Amino acid sequence: QYQAISDQLLHSVPVVEPPAALAQQLAATLEADASRATDHGHGGIGRSISSASSPIPPNATRRTWALGARRFVKRSKFQIAAAAILALLVLTNILSFTQIRSLQTMQTRLWQQISSEQVTQQNMVQVILATYDTSSFEVAAQDGSTAHAYVEWCPQTYTVLVEAGDFPVLSPDMTYQLWLIRDGQRTSGGLFTVNSWGNGSLVMQLNEPLDDYDAIGITPEPAGGSNGPTAPPVVRKEF
Structure with missing residues (x-):
């Protein structure tokens, strides 16, 4: 009975034609849905392949190689x-x-x-001093310091050996100079330096006996020596 009533109601409704614009809009919507379903089924692979398969400009490879x-x-x-x-x-x-x-x-x-x-x-x-008779003496400091010089010489050969001890150590631009004094005139007998203990030596070969001079003295002088004493003597002795 209910089935008969429903069939009667269905067929009793009048048929209405839809507007043409609505039909076109519905068709477009269905087509878009079908397109999205197709894309979803392929995933991103189709798009990647399509993008990757796009043609590469012929000069792109050369430009990339040249830049690299x-x-x-x-x-x-x-x-x-x-x-x-x-x-x-x-x-x-x-x-x-x-x-x-x-x-x-x-x-x-x-x-x-x-x-x-x-x-x-x-x-x-x-050897010379040991072979011949020699004379020796000590030259003392003038200021009471411990500086001294021991002089040994040979009257036969005029060879003189001077050994200095406890002399003040000089800077590299200074040296010691020995002076032979006679009649107020000073003659250089030679230059020598001392070690860190203040010890040094000098050998002189004179042309005359040492005791022909009046005195002997040793002064500090600039390296290379001086024409005359420029400082007080460290040691000095009159004969």
């Missing part, structure tokens, strides 16, 4: 320049170190030679 090459060349030039500068600095340091070592070696050999010659000269003087 220029960057590589610039980077290589900078690295080569830095390496060259570093190598130059290392080479300069090596050469400087080698020159310093060479100069130090030469200086050591020179000092050894000088010391050897001084020792040889003193040994020869010692």
Whole structure:
């Protein structure tokens, strides 16, 4: 009974034609839904493949390669320049170190030679003084200090050996100078230096006996010596 009533109501409703615009809008909506469903079914792969398959400009690869090459060349030039500068600095340091070592070696050999010659000269003087009769005396300080000089000489050969002790240590630009005094005139007998203990020596070979002079004295002078004394004597003795 209910089925019959529902069928009767369905067929009793009049048929109405929809507007044309509504039909077009509905058709467009259905087409859009179908398109979205298709895209969703393929996922992003279809879009990626479509995008990736787009044609590449023919010059793009060459431009990319050229840009990379220029960057590589610039980077290589900078690295080569830095390496060259570093190598130059290392080479300069090596050469400087080698020159310093060479100069130090030469200086050591020179000092050894000088010391050897001084020792040889003193040994020869010692032989001479031991062979002949000699005279000796001590030259005392003038200011009451402990500085002194021991003088030994040979009247036959006029060879003189002076050994200084407890002398003040001088700066490198100063030296000690021995003076032989006669009639107020001072003649240089030679230069010598002292070590850190204030000890030094001087060998003189005179042309006349030492006691022909009136006095002997030793003063500090600029390196290289002076024409006459420029400072008070450290030690002095009148004959």
